[in-house]
Amino acid sequence: MTQHSDTPTPRTFTAAPALSGSVTVPGDKSISHRSLMLSALAIGESRVEGLLEGEDVLATAEAMRAMGATITRDDDGVWHIHGVGVGGLLQPETALDMGNSGTSTRLLMGLIASHDLTATFTGDASLSKRPMARVTEPLSRIGARFTGSPGANGNMTLPLTMKGACPAVPLDYTLPVASAQVKSAILLAGLNTPGITRVVEPIPTRDHSERMLKGFGADLNVEVQADGTRVITLVGEAELKPQNIVVPGDPSSAAFPMVAALLVPGSQVTIANVGLNGTRAGLIDLLREMGGSIEVVNAREVGGEPVGDLIVTASALNGVEPDPARAPSMIDEYPVAFIAAAFAEGRSVFRGLEELRVKESDRIATMAQGLRAIGVTVEELEDGIVIEGSGGKLLPGGGPIATKLDHRIAMSFAVAGLVSEHGVTIDDMRPVATSFPTFLPLLQTLGAVA
Template sequence: MSAHATPIPMTARRSGPLKGVAEVPGDKSISHRALILGALSVGETSVTGLLEGQDVLDTAAAMRAFGATVTRHGEGEWTVNGVGVGGFAEPSQVIDCGNSGTGVRLIMGAMATTPIAATFTGDASLNKRPMGRVTDPLALFGAKAVGRAGGKLPLTMIGAAEPVPVRYTLPMPSAQVKSAVLLAGLNAPGETVVIEPEATRDHTERMLRGFGAEVDVQETPEGRVITLKGQPELTGQRVAVPRDPSSAAFPVCAALLVPGSEITVPGVSRNPTRDGLYVTLLEMGADIAFENPREEGGEPVADLRVRYSPDLKGVETPEDRAASMIDEFPILSVVASMAKGTTVMRGVKELRVKESDRIDAMARGLEACGVKIEEDEDTLIVHGTGSVPGGATCATHLDHRIAMSFLVLGMVSETPVSVDDGGPIATSFPIFEPLMSGLGASVSRDNS
């Protein structure tokens, strides 16, 4: 079932060339952080371009539950009147984070050093995902978590009454864990230090500085060392959210694969910690031009001009690139199936603990569509032949990116591809259907 409704079976079929402008939604990672940092600030934060997918709406509701005033003024235009660092009130109700691993983990971090208790839950998918990777480092501050076996939701977090600063080395690349520790460090005295041996997306560090925190980042032999000075007074800001490169990946990859296509995707984030897919696509021979480079909301952005690329080749993605494209491997595996030759994706074990086991979900669905796949715990190998038979109904496992990836596959496979439930797409890309249809794609709901 979908996160919030009955299943929505969907099918994608071959169509003519994709043409036009793809106005993809705002970046989900930045939208979450704008709401949370606005709630931890003094004064008003105004946000434009906020992604209004269900994941972000759940974070907005959570910030209200902790005492902030969060108001929608129009499409993508919101304000947050915050309570300041350490000012969260104890919520009177359970905090339901829906499908959002980013939301729940960042919110846990934000409240972990305030002496309040909060109970968190989510949908069937989120309640299967591991939270110990966040609750373990938050325990170092003095917070306590009580929940189901394996640290799974629902669980109650009891914030530290007398938090202490922490020095923590990430055991695996995770922007969510890094961000949770940094947000917890805001209300701890002294300096909180996070060491990441492999760099992950850096939106939290950028935005913390923008709201007035002192954050120092050093590249060292042991990795990237991020030092946050605790107990700052954050001040409300104006945040312009750039367009989400993870959402842009779907129309971009569809245009690369559908003969005769040419589209423009304006204002997409080019943050180097999020750019791995686009680096990989260029290596495969994709015709993508990055036009009008500029900065918006502290983030580098550009307009993408994308043309059909008939001569895509298989490549190998190095392990150290995985963190910069971790959400894009599902759609990359679709591109790889239509490329000629073998694509080897290394360093992808994090995909096994996302909204679903994305390696297994993509491997099983691609196999059902006639693609030869190999996998192990940390590697996915796709043997592309330039065409895919299709014809399968693929299980999405409540995962929005799995659903959208297989619908893109259906746009280029020899026979249509269906998904058992397109409902979760609303969590990150609520306008996916009308946007793709507006470009010329044939995507339909099977029960409508």
């Protein structure tokens, strides 16, 4: 796994000329994690193209290798995974280093929970502050045992050691918060659990796990009730079949060139091969409601996931008050949506975002602090933020912005710098490598940075 140097890498982003060109973004992070994990549980060789080769996904690859999977990469970027079969994971010889990846950590806890092995999870300073109780609590009910470090409010954090249960007890669980990670952890645990695992999801979250589990041959059923509640059932002791997977571009990464193209006057940018899964497309809907011109062309389906090319044209944006129920469909895109709101006409009010307080950083507090530092008027709410837009005037700028080791904070303020009077300085661009290692070259391709 790539290691950061110990020296922060600050960078200043300044006002950009009109952006133009066609770009692709790295593979979807959620799908990349799951493709490695499920391929490692299939018997035979799976082939994955377009895998995101950021640090978070490489941490997942290393963990699956440590538990017995053979994973190689061709020079042309195609990955080959020889799986061990459901129930076949091996005892890792050393601690699993998750770096900054909360997704790797929580999903792997689910995988291991129904296997007879013990694993210790470690992570960087940012990940070691993130609460794990939302996953350890339901997984404890199936018989897994956890010993972790005490975090805030008695919440367990890394370093953490877990012992899986085999046979595990099938779980019937209603999600208390909308979380694709918790849902996925329980479903992954259910793969090696006798009987039927059932997850009730009152608010739909991203459904990559369900789509991919079906694709690998798991006996999984999704029933949508009249009130929108999703009931997911999975028959355990599954036998997964190897797959050929093409990973679409990550909509969470596409968010940054998309907002930049909308804000920088005169811009028109095409972002090719973007995943358009309805459970992830909230930002596109929001930006269109604000007045943004985003056209989807060449819509198609690849590996069970909807994909298309986006043509984004600079637009005058207006403030917005989105429905809090939209939050799960764009939870990772809110930081850059806040930048769009800061440049829009009028006030924007974002609520229902409690989940942002337990991401790589407290993204509400970190974004509010950074926005104030570049001259934006904001009010921080317990579950959100109120932003007064500039009406299309350049933002004053400033910094250095404290990113708190959070890749999405760093990239969001980089976009703000492109529409700033005096530039925006980011304290450390190293975290961007966790999800978008080609971020700076992409901005250069569009003409945004020298």
